[in-house]
Amino acid sequence: MSFRLAAPSCVIPDRVGPNCRALAPLVREVGLMLLETRGCLEYDERDLPPDLPALGLSYHAHLPVDLPWESGIDAVCGALAALEQKIAFLHPCGYVLHPPRPGDLTGLLRRRPDLGPLLRLENTRQCDLSAVWPEIGELDLGVCLDVGHMVGYGQERILQLPGFLDRVRMLHVYGGESPRGHAGLEQLSDPGLLRAILREVDGGVLVVELFRLGELTRSLELLRSWLGEWGMEHD
Secondary structure, eight states, X not given: XXXXXXXXXXXXXXXXXXXXXXXXXXXXXXXXXXXXXXXXXXXXXXXXXXXXXXXXXXXXXXXXXXXXXXXXXXXXXXXXXXXXXXXXXXXXSOEEEOOOSTTHHHXXXXXXXXXXXXXXXXXXXXXXXXXXXXXXXXXXXXXXXXXXXXXXXXXXXGGGSTTTGGGEEEXXXXXXXXXXXXXOGGGOSOHHHHHHHHHHSOOEEEEEOOOSHHHHHHHHHHHHHHHHHTXXXXX
16 A cells, blocks of 8 residues: 655645645645635635746645525536635645535435545544445445544544545544644544554555644654654655
């Protein structure tokens, strides 16, 4: 198995472009944190400069957590299409999505079947994926396993969902929730659990989901040392 190391596009207090430049020496992939629909729809070339492809990075996108599901699938598809247009020049390789209500995924994929291979459903505080697991299976969708959410919110049962680890395409890793936000990996209570999970998944993207550059750098060094000890390849 081989893992690609990634980081979120908000590790310094600046726009996406400067963040990506700061991350280019550290990781191979950046997660574009498009968390707010309205704000991200207003992005322009100051936020997403046209020279970003020259950095040689891969990209994926974390889709907004406030997509207008309550307004119907047409509204969601409209927002997604506008966001996709803004980041198309970066050729994102996947989209992380917080799970909507049961039934909404089916409606979305009925309208946009092309999204299926790109979506990675993330376990959140509100939804550990159990409620939408039948849809994930029927639609053949991938999973973004947030290990911090799983441990912090007592969601370990999701590892027992049928075929769960086979669907993991991406993992969010950090040391757990803290009053300051996500803690560095040095505070991870059980690295052995992470090792056990990584041994069962078929490679994928490892996002060190920290939002301060110094803490991210230290955690990347620690993660690389763990992967080396565990005999796992990474780039």
